[in-house]
Amino acid sequence: MTGNQARSESLLRRLLDETLDPAYEQAAERHARAPVTQGKPRGWTQGLLLAACLTLIGALSTVVISQVRSSAPQRAELREALIEDITAQRAAGDLLQERLAEVRDEATRVRQQLLAATSQGQSALDELDRAESTAGLTAVQGPGLLVTLTDAPAPEDGGDNLGRILDRDIQSVVNELWAAGAEAVAIDGQRLGPTTSIRSAGQAILVDFRPITNPYLIEAIGPAGMFDRLLESGAGRTLVSYASAFGLGLDVRPQEQIELLPGTGAAAGRAEPVALRADRREQDQP
């Protein structure tokens, strides 16, 4: 046996054997050597201290026990309240979204009426329509592709599911669709705009901060060649190999008619159109 082993064993042994604070024995030895002659006063203060300590211990234990007991249901309540909050806020958000769509429709209608009157207005209107459809702000329809990505079934031994769809799988499919000439793309019915993000947060995949769930439907309107170009692309091949290796579902079907809802669009915070700024500068200078 090496010295280290012996030492570590003796440390364990000491921990197991010397359970009583050695201070008690030392104090007893001290008393035996020099018997204390102080009488009652010391005994009384020590008794009082002892009682105070034990009072403290009793109070401490009771407080901790009652606290642990009361905090468990509190946590469940808190969780319920948070879930309610989330549902309510999401409903409120949906309502606002609907309202926004209505107002935007109204604005578009009025704009159309006003601009269609002149030829200059008409050309501006055409430009606006093009810009809006590229930004994903108008409802569109046309032929395209429906890509369905499905998680592989969870393994029976409860291990990690390697065939789960990740945010980057969806990102790569969408990127390849754009590269293959897609004009409008939506994931689970949510239209993608110029600034849409596809990310994961924990186990969930979020498109513009809204969770989407398995199976993931990616719809794209675009030219007929999209089908071949997607499957021959790097991302397409990778996904096909994943599908055979890990069992995730990949299904690509050409569609004759796809209808996509308008997206919410990105609210520009700091950016403003260049022409407008130039106008303003002219106004500023007298």
Added chain:
Amino acid sequence: MKGIRTGPLIPILGLAAGIAAGVWLDPSVPTSLQPYLPIAVVAALDAVFGGVRARLDGIFDAKVFVVSFISNVVVAALIVFLGDQLGVGAQLSTAVIVVLGIRIFGNVAAIRRHLFRA
């Protein structure tokens, strides 16, 4: 032996008074102190069982008990606090609980030997 100075009445009365105070007053604990309380209670339990055993061994000393109780609680809380600052709070709490648990077990076994001679 000079050790035994107080009867068992005072400590038991104190403990009962503390429990009663805790139940009736139900004081609220500041949130910043809450993580340290369970550890402090285990440390206090260690001191109590050590005291009972020392009494049965005939070497109980109130001063040693008070000092060991206070230092136990403070050191245990301090270790957990330090662990929290270093990001290993859970592991250090486990370490403290294991060591105190072993000591409590040992002392309870000694108390049992005293009381039942087995």
